[in-house]
Amino acid sequence: MARHRLAWVASLALAIASSLATPGVAQKGLAAEGARINALMSAGKYSEALPLAQGMVASLEKSDNGRDLAAALNNLGQVYAGQGHDDLAEPLYMRSIALMEKSLGLDNALVAAELTNLAALYQRQSRYAEAEPLFKRALAVREKSLSREHPDVGQALNNLATLYVKQQRQLEAEPLFQRALAIYQKAAGPEHPAVATVLNNIGQLDRDLNRDADAEAPIKRSLAIREKVLGPDHPDVARSLNNLAGLYEHQQRYAEAEPLYRRALMIRERALGPDHPDVAISTSNLGYFLYASGRTADALPFAEKTLATNRAQLRVVLPILFAAREQALLANDEALNQALAAIQRGTQSSAASAVNKLAVRLAAGSDRLAELVRKDQDLAAEAEALDKAIIAAVSKQAAQRDVAAEQRSRARIAAISSERAGLQKTLAVEFPDYASLSNPLPLTAKEIQPLLSADEAMTVYSVLDKRSYVIAITRESVDWKEIPLGADALAQKVTAFRKGLDVGKARDASGKSGLFDLALANEIYTALLGPVEGLTREKRSLLVVPSGALTALPFHLLVTETPEAAIPDTLEGYRSAAWLLRRQAISVLPSVVSLKSLRAFARKDQGVKPMTGFGDPVFNPAQGGPAERRTAGGKVAARSIASIAYTDFWRGAGVDRARLAQALPQLPDTADELSAVAKDVGATEADIHLGRDASETTLKRAALAQYGIIYFATHGLVAGDIKGVGEPSLALSIPDQPSELDDGLLTASEVAQLKLNADWVVLSACNTIAGDKPGAEALSGLARAFFYAGARALLVSHWAVDSEAATRLTTSTFDLLKSEPKIGRAEALRRAMLAYLDDASSPRNAYPAMWAPFALIGEGAVR
Template sequence: MNKLAVRLAAGSDRLAELVRRDQDLGAEAEALDKAIITAVSKQAGQRDAAAEQRSRARIAAIASERAGLQKTLAVEFPDYASLSNPLPLAVKDIQPLLSADEAMTIYSVVDKQSYVIAITREGVDWKQVPLGADALTQKVSAFRKGLDVGKARDASGKSGLFDLALAHELYAALLGPVEALTKDKRSLLVVPSAALTALPFHLLVTETPQAAIPDKLEGYRNAAWLLRRQAVSVLPSVISLKSLRAFARRDQGVKPMTGFGDPVFNPAAEGPADRRAAGGKVAARSIATMAYTDFWRGAGVDRAQLAKALPQLPDTADELNAVAKDVGAGEVDIHLGRDASETTLKRAALAQYSIIYFATHGLVAGDVKGLGEPSLALSIPDQPSEIDDGLLTASEVAQLKLNADWVVLSACNTIAGDKPGAEALSGLARSFFYAGARALLVSHWAVDSEAATRLTTSTFALLKNEPKIGRAEALRRAMLTYVDDASSPRNAYPAMWGPFALIGEGEVR
């Protein structure tokens, strides 16, 4: 997040070039250092002394160049120093960054108990939370078990449905102690840690429910969701508030949006009709047809097996086209089918777009055995190459050059994965921040494609009609419209209407 901050502050002039050079050199040095550690761990007969020496010499050269860059930056851009080496923010530094209608809650989770600090422009409060790391992990895991879109489709009764009593219990523990300071603010900014990074705060329940699990799905509509009271945004750290607000770039992308969706996972499928017939009209953005270990073969991912397992998402073409129409994007900027590829993405001038939108499957690190990075699944080429193998990994995202007001990841599990304790921003989302995104719209769990289409297009339409409400409030209104739609019982179920979270800057600045 700090790397994003210094890049945003730099803008697009000489300072930006110096900052990018310094960060790239740092990444190169870190990679070389890891390579040396790997090399020296080998047996003597397998080591390449000359190669090791070249790596050490390069690290020394990098250190010298970075020292020179720091001197240049200190002389030419003294304000940069306070941002690139920030001190912890005091309450008095945070309060001016908040608007009159915002409250921030910061969480510290330790072994036996936890703490919450609430800050507004007018005041601050600090309270103990009577739940330690293990207890929170167990409760968040139980909370998330009810967030399965399949539960809104089948007739399995109450088994495994979302527990409103637990949602209220967590509200009472986490926000109840500071409720007096926070409840009347229109927007809530949350800085979670540990297991709380996997908790969708907007689904906490502020009042005791009539029943832990309603007799009918419609009963979920009447719960006192926190979302009904406040728009919720997540920040990866306290310093990120300053990064995103005090130092944010003011220039905007010149084009409204580019999008990538309806990828071809099976190259044998020629057209949208074929893919729709193969995958069905509605597909949850997850992989349920095979074990993840089946995708792994030898030293790489078996993309033939992966292609068979990934359900096609033909309705994501409708999703992207609808959003593009709402924001005024041209057809040439929407990449569908085979054009939704790594090759197309990496050749595009992405820095000219205000919105970059991905509507596809997401793979969290560990989903596929041996795949150490989270990825977005794009069209799988007939002949994979180093540039295009069909999976856009976090490290590849970090090398992109963006100037995006927000990046939408309408995919599965791009925020926290299945296990509590995952980072609030997965490696994928964090990489988009590093590349230059100011806010992310990401999913907490596998998304129902029709629901994702409805939520995202509604969010953009609301923002288009009332730009000043901000991203977080637009998302809030879109979710409320969904849950309050009585045309179908499953519209009331939180797994359907509540998958998305706003990470980063939710306001209009």
């Protein structure tokens, strides 16, 4: 589905939408102008429609006719969306919805059109979780206020089915498409453009389900209807041509596919202009088709044209660029830099974005300018959160809506817009580089190399659907290799790799079932680093920029040589494995440009105090203080409650913190951990917060920006683990009376509001590398939040850590830094892990789940 985009409903909305005009001369004029705008959009003539739509909005802005203004805003939004300017369309759609609901009520069928257009925008941006409830509400509103056989209900069914296909939910989509087709054929006749749209989608669905024999007829019928009714040069004709070409390509009928792809591209370029997203889709489709047909030289211009649009379709351009380089159709440096640029544009993670925002503040130089930048960034984040809240609200049924709260949110967004406009003017004068730094250009290989030391190598990964790529960069040279594993295969291997990383395996070594697989660790090493081993193996430090499933891969546990056995006979057998960590210190970077962000803009004025720490929180107030608990004896707990039934912890819609408090094991050893680290770095006792003092209240009231190290030693809760906790959190002391300031859980969104100036943040807790929601890419949760707050490096964990092991590893890391401060954080962590691994006093020490839970994210060197 990625290459052959399903037909969208803009033509449907224009063909069968009800008129919004009411009787009267002025209204008739508006209706005529609206009809003219719609006719131009139907013909794909967006540039002609734009000034008319803008003029209509301007003429209605000062009137009190909210309904007509809503319709005009909706039209203008459709014009912008048709031109590929979703950023301009989105606020118009949202304003249109608010006005239409105010004028007509929440359940009027006309509101559904606005909901549909906003949902379509989110679908184009792959924001499926936001699109689905909007589509569903539009369907519910239409079914409630119109007959179930009304064409608008057919449109809503088609829309929802299209979204399901995007989400790989074809079996749910099929009956919706069939129902929509029946409605349209009955209401509008067998040759209506709406019928063609649904037929096109049904054919695509058949092809997705490998029912090629069934797919051809509906797509051909769709094409015939569109050519007859809309004319041979209409953009909707190009949609059917594109999908028929895709079917023929799938059937290896290449001679029939190529002229269809070329005609679709020609129609779109002529009708929509060279910068339209549909033109980019046709360009990349034709380019990939030519590449897949073995015609790399013919494909290359289309790949370069796709790159020039700044819409990096990695799945298309990287294979073509790689083949062109291999066949000497492109110079090595040129191919590499184009590939690097495409990767950097196409894989911007939330953590990478947070690092860049930090870099902009650091580049501001003065504290005053940095504060202004932070204020602008915070306001932008607040407006985005309010936007999402409004979207969630308008997706609900009328009985579930809080209209007053929505109005307050809209008023706040307007106030933020005004405040940001003033800030932008000030920054434009005092910090003219703000705009360019906020959207940095991709780095070339020659720009990356000087940022690396002589002992460093960087590996940049791009994980695609059928294959992946690695680019290795050192100060002296660059190389680029293909990895014959796609996204699904790598995700499966990473999942299997992580299965053995359970501290319980080290406690119960009976049998080999479920133990860490050394052969798989070597297989993944061979695939990911083997191709560029010549560049990387002699460097003492390896900087990894992962993507996709690789963000959850602890690279330091890869095995560089074939093991004697996949599963050793004893736990001691793991000690002699050729761990990558024995050769190199590993740091993970959220993006390529974050290397520059963390090094070129590093602040020289370090925190005036060495460290503040929070540990041994009181989860159950009935228990004694830290000293009493440490002397009470008992088994050391794991910093995870993964074995607890989380269903025990919710009450209604939220967390029952009383029950959670009883379930969270106390962590008395964390007090010793913090005290030992504080001694190493010279922190005072007053800066270490234990027991009840290890609370959100203490944290949020502290002047955190004055500390070089922020240290948390506690339980980490992964997003989705507990109902009511929708994002990753750190557990601090649970107060007797929870409040908005302090409820005992420091969530990722609360972290993002902190103001730090930290060399690094230590998260000595469970799985703190995890994503911001179940299934999300790693690094998108606490890591993103702490980077945004002002951390330049993070120590995070990949799994539920043994508390005793965590204490030993972290204190050892800081001991090493104290004795040899110039070795850097990544190397100190490497040595601490190896010392644990090589300690033969216990067989458990050799098992990787014990000695290897931590990873260094961000700047690992001394700067």
